[in-house]
Amino acid sequence: MPSKRLLTAQKFISYFATLDQTVLESILGENYYHQFAPASINPPGPFDRNGFLAHTSGLSRVMTGFPVFAKEYIESESSNQVVVWATSKTEFREELKDDGIPREEWEYAGEYVFMFTMDENGEKVVRCIEFLDGAATPRLLELAKRARVNLEQIETSL
Structure with missing residues (x-):
């Protein structure tokens, strides 16, 4: 039977499939700390619980x-x-994908390592160091910025 700490790490990883904030809210400790790495790519953060949820x-x-x-x-x-070695893919909203770049370029894939530290019960994450894909993350940030610009244009035209 899997330990509580392993189940908690699996739940954290599962959050990304739906981006359902209630999943994160249920497993992040009140004293949660999140840091992205490596520093060489100038990632955002670090974050406390509320900052990471935002x-x-x-x-x-x-x-x-x-x-x-x-x-x-x-x-x-x-x-x-619990340490997790993982890959990912993005699912950008269709209405935010513009024709300025080929459709397949909206398909970002990355690789990560998450280092989770749990509370004494193993039911809450109190610390996560998330190593981002140093080569691919700059492209993800470009795509996300482009999608946000497209979203703003849609919202202002309504």
Whole structure:
């Protein structure tokens, strides 16, 4: 039977498929800390619980999902941690994809490592260090920015 810490890590990873904020709200500890790495790509953050929830809530404005697929889970009972090696793909909202770039370029795929530290019960994540794909993340940021601009144009034309 999987441990609570492993189930909590799996639940965190599952969040990205639907971007349902209630999933994150249910598993992030009150003292949650999130940091993106490596620093060389100048990622946003770090974030506390409220900051991370605000950051992730913006994803659903431009995406219907951002499924993350775990390739491997490594669990440490002694440190109460789970490390996840994963890949992802984006699902940008169709109405935000413009013809300025080919459709297939809206299909971003990346690779990640999540390092989760759990609370004493293993039911809440208290810390996550998320290593982003250094080569691919700049492209994701460009696509997200373009989608946000397209969203603003749609909203102002209504």
